Amino acid sequence: xxxxxxxxSLAIAxxxxxxxxxxxxxxxxxxxASSDSESSSTPSSEAASDAGSDLVxxxxxxxxxxxPDGAGSVEGMAQDPVATAASNNPLxxxxxxxxxxxLNPDVNLVDTLNGGEFTVFAPVDDAFAKLPADTVKxxxxxEGAKTLESVLTYHVIPGQIAPDEIDGTHKTVNGADLxxxxxxxxxxxxxxxxxxxxxVKTANATVYLIDSVLMPPAS
Amino acid sequence: xxxxxxxxxxxxxxxxxxxxxxSGLLAAVAGVALGSGVATLLGVPTPIExxxxxxIDLVPRPLKEFAIEQFGTNDKPVLIGSVAATxxxxxxxxxxxxxxxPRLALGITALLGLAALVTAALDxxxxxxxxxxxxxxxVTLAVSLLLLVRLLKALxxxxxxxxxxxxxxxxxxxxxxxxxxxxxxxxxxGVTRFxxxxxxxDSRADVMLPQPATPAPAVPAGAQADVKGxxxxxxxxxxxxxxxxxxxxxxxxADTFNLRIHGMVEKELNLSFEDLxxxxxxxxxxxxxxxxxxxxxxxxxxxxxxxxxxAELLARAxxxxxxxxxxxxxxDDMTIGTPLEALTDTERGALIAVGMNGxxxxxxxxxxVRMVVPGLYGYVSATKWLVDIEVTxxxxxxxxxxxxxxxxxxxxxxxxxxxxxxxxxxxxxDNVRIGGVAWAxxxxxxxxEVKIDDGDWQDVDLAAQDNVNTWxxxxxxxxxxTEGTHQVTVRATDADGTTQTSDRVPIAPDGSTGWHNVRFRxx
Numbered sequence: 001x002x003x004x005x006x007x008x009s010l011a012i013a014x015x016x017x018x019x020x021x022x023x024x025x026x027x028x029x030x031x032x033a034s035s036d037s038e039s040s041s042t043p044s045s046e047a048a049s050d051a052g053s054d055l056v057x058x059x060x061x062x063x064x065x066x067x068p069d070g071a072g073s074v075e076g077m078a079q080d081p082v083a084t085a086a087s088n089n090p091l092x093x094x095x096x097x098x099x100x101x102x103l104n105p106d107v108n109l110v111d112t113l114n115g116g117e118f119t120v121f122a123p124v125d126d127a128f129a130k131l132p133a134d135t136v137k138x139x140x141x142x143e144g145a146k147t148l149e150s151v152l153t154y155h156v157i158p159g160q161i162a163p164d165e166i167d168g169t170h171k172t173v174n175g176a177d178l179x180x181x182x183x184x185x186x187x188x189x190x191x192x193x194x195x196x197x198x199x200v201k202t203a204n205a206t207v208y209l210i211d212s213v214l215m216p217p218a219s
Numbered sequence: 220x221x222x223x224x225x226x227x228x229x230x231x232x233x234x235x236x237x238x239x240x241x242s243g244l245l246a247a248v249a250g251v252a253l254g255s256g257v258a259t260l261l262g263v264p265t266p267i268e269x270x271x272x273x274x275i276d277l278v279p280r281p282l283k284e285f286a287i288e289q290f291g292t293n294d295k296p297v298l299i300g301s302v303a304a305t306x307x308x309x310x311x312x313x314x315x316x317x318x319x320x321p322r323l324a325l326g327i328t329a330l331l332g333l334a335a336l337v338t339a340a341l342d343x344x345x346x347x348x349x350x351x352x353x354x355x356x357x358v359t360l361a362v363s364l365l366l367l368v369r370l371l372k373a374l375x376x377x378x379x380x381x382x383x384x385x386x387x388x389x390x391x392x393x394x395x396x397x398x399x400x401x402x403x404x405x406x407x408x409g410v411t412r413f414x415x416x417x418x419x420x421d422s423r424a425d426v427m428l429p430q431p432a433t434p435a436p437a438v439p440a441g442a443q444a445d446v447k448g449x450x451x452x453x454x455x456x457x458x459x460x461x462x463x464x465x466x467x468x469x470x471x472x473a474d475t476f477n478l479r480i481h482g483m484v485e486k487e488l489n490l491s492f493e494d495l496x497x498x499x500x501x502x503x504x505x506x507x508x509x510x511x512x513x514x515x516x517x518x519x520x521x522x523x524x525x526x527x528x529x530a531e532l533l534a535r536a537x538x539x540x541x542x543x544x545x546x547x548x549x550x551d552d553m554t555i556g557t558p559l560e561a562l563t564d565t566e567r568g569a570l571i572a573v574g575m576n577g578x579x580x581x582x583x584x585x586x587x588v589r590m591v592v593p594g595l596y597g598y599v600s601a602t603k604w605l606v607d608i609e610v611t612x613x614x615x616x617x618x619x620x621x622x623x624x625x626x627x628x629x630x631x632x633x634x635x636x637x638x639x640x641x642x643x644x645x646x647x648x649d650n651v652r653i654g655g656v657a658w659a660x661x662x663x664x665x666x667x668e669v670k671i672d673d674g675d676w677q678d679v680d681l682a683a684q685d686n687v688n689t690w691x692x693x694x695x696x697x698x699x700x701t702e703g704t705h706q707v708t709v710r711a712t713d714a715d716g717t718t719q720t721s722d723r724v725p726i727a728p729d730g731s732t733g734w735h736n737v738r739f740r741x742x
Contacts, residue, residue: 108736111514111737112642112737114516115642116642116643149738
């Protein structure tokens with residue numbers, strides 16, 4: 001052969017166009033319906049694979065490390081309704097007791113929270129620990145039921161709000177407003193409660209873990 | 220490469236071996252690509268699809284099982300990939316041989332093309348007639364032969380008159396032929412890639428469901444409760460809940476469809492989709508429920524199903540003594556185990572369903588065929604994309620969900636749900652309308668009660684019952700409501716007199732229980 005470079009370029013051109021062979025082979029069987037679902041340990045319709053893609057807050061990486069898989073992980077919570085997801089989250093034990101009638105038997109919001117689209121600001125256990133012991137005790141009494149419900153519903157906003165739209169004033173289920181400011185690792189609610197990790201998806205609600213319990217304004 | 224020098228060559232000199240191999244490859248690939256393009260434009264299977272489907276049929280069972288074990292749901296692509304790889308190797312070898320024996324190469328190519336033609340003629344996935352279906356393979360055959368001839372001709376070593384030493388091959392002609400082949404590949408591949416659509420979707424568009432031999436009785440007047448915001452009595456297909464393990468919706472064209480009934484039966488049955496449509500079809504309304512439905516959850520729906528009673532097909536196959544289970548398999552190899560007696564029970568009315576609310580099953584709800592069994596959770600009964608029914612014993616297998624901690628026997632638990640008011644909804648004091656659904660498949664709902672806060676249980680108005688396998692709607696007005704935040708709780712009693720338990724249990728291992736409640740406001 002006289003010119004090897006010319007032969008080489010022939011070979012390259014031919015091989016490059018062979019890649020279209022795979023197009024001919026693979027295309028017709030690639031269609032799928034628009035809703036895909038994830039293989040999982042419970043039958044589920046949620047696509048949990050990108051549950052962690054929109055998170056904000058300084059504590060998300062630590063949380064993922066602490067709970068990398070299972071029902072309490074970011075992906076696991078995406079498949080359950082919010083109260084069930086919270087019950088699997090190791091940081092929300094006190095909150096779960098409060099919403100499920102364990103703190104006050106007259107206050108059980110589990111079914112209601114599972115039954116609509118919401119944005120939930122979820123105080124972690126340390127947040128509840130910051131409250132005076134007396135306050136928590138009162139909230140557990142029959143007289144304190146109304147207050148407890150008022151406090152809990154002050155953490156819930158109708159509709160799911162993503163981190164890129166969370167800033168601003170929002171009317172809570174309680175009826176009173178709260179205000180969210182900041183972005184990224186520095187988001188605050190009412191100026192003092194910081195978002196630890198936010199934008200966590202559950203089957204029906206978007207959750208923002210916060211470091212303080214929000215108090216509704218005195219009416 | 221060095222020029223041949225002193226000794227006269229013992230055999231005829233040829234262009235380098237790789238030019239021959241390349242020619243074979245290019246001719247084959249270009250032929251297949253153009254054939255695929257033509258197939259896409261005609262709406263028929265491509266040559267690779269036809270050959271692939273046929274090969275999968277012919278692969279011996281041990282090899283198939285090996286592939287499934289090793290590659291799981293990728294077994295099909297791996298098998299088809301092997302077919303393609305074999306073709307490429309054969310084409311390369313043919314081309315290489317063609318340097319010395321061009322007619323041998325053409326013969327091999329013609330044989331491969333003929334094989335593609337035959338598989339196309341036998342391909343049942345095609346929705347067109349045989350003549351149209353074989354056109355793409357004819358194109359593949361013709362294009363491959365023509366290109367190979369051209370390429371090999373260009374590779375023939377020219378001899379100057381009177382010169383013992385052969386000169387090189389005609390590079391310009393070879394380059395030209397290569398470019399033509401590449402263009403053919405690009406065009407064919409592009410058309411296939413960008414204009415291709417799913418054979419399953421197309422075949423669904425062509426399905427004409429017959430009228431049922433046994434239509435469902437009309438929905439009784441008053442089955443839909445009069446409460447604004449309550450669920451529609453019949454769940455529309457687009458809103459019907461979807462829970463499954465399919466990573467991608469299996470694409471199963473109705474035309475190649477085959478339902479195999481085998482195992483502990485006297486006679487194995489094989490039914491095509493057309494065979495199923497020709498059976499005595501029954502239409503019945505059945506409410507399905509998923510075991511992962513939490514209290515008050517959305518994974519329940521009611522539809523009119525059209526299909527063949529499973530009991531009839533099992534009776535035709537002749538179930539042998541000793542069998543107690545049926546293992547059903549879907550097109551993506553998901554397995555479900557069902558108690559045999561639930562399927563042979565003619566009163567229960569389990570169906571091999573081909574229609575949902577008047578249309579062929581939507582792709583994501585199991586097209587073309589699925590199983591529907593009243594009274595059992597979906598995970599032990601509602602196999603979608605159903606392709607295989609094996610009569611067997613529970614002791615001989617473990618289905619997908621039972622391997623993962625769910626019970627083998629799973630009757631749907633008596634349940635009820637409040638649809639209105641919605642969570643935290645505000646209702647006007649002069650019209651506090653409350654409503655929802657209750658279900659006790661195979662038994663029927665007899666009574667539904669609600670209570671406000673810690674008050675007494677009150678009977679609600681039950682909507683008309685359709686049949687014992689559907690949910691039943693209920694409604695109630697809270698007269699003399701007081702303003703403020705309240706909670707409504709619901710419980711149902713079935714026709715056997717059993718009232719729902721208030722105990723909360725999680726969805727695993729056999730479904731949730733508990734009284735559903737909703738907090739709402741009266742203003």
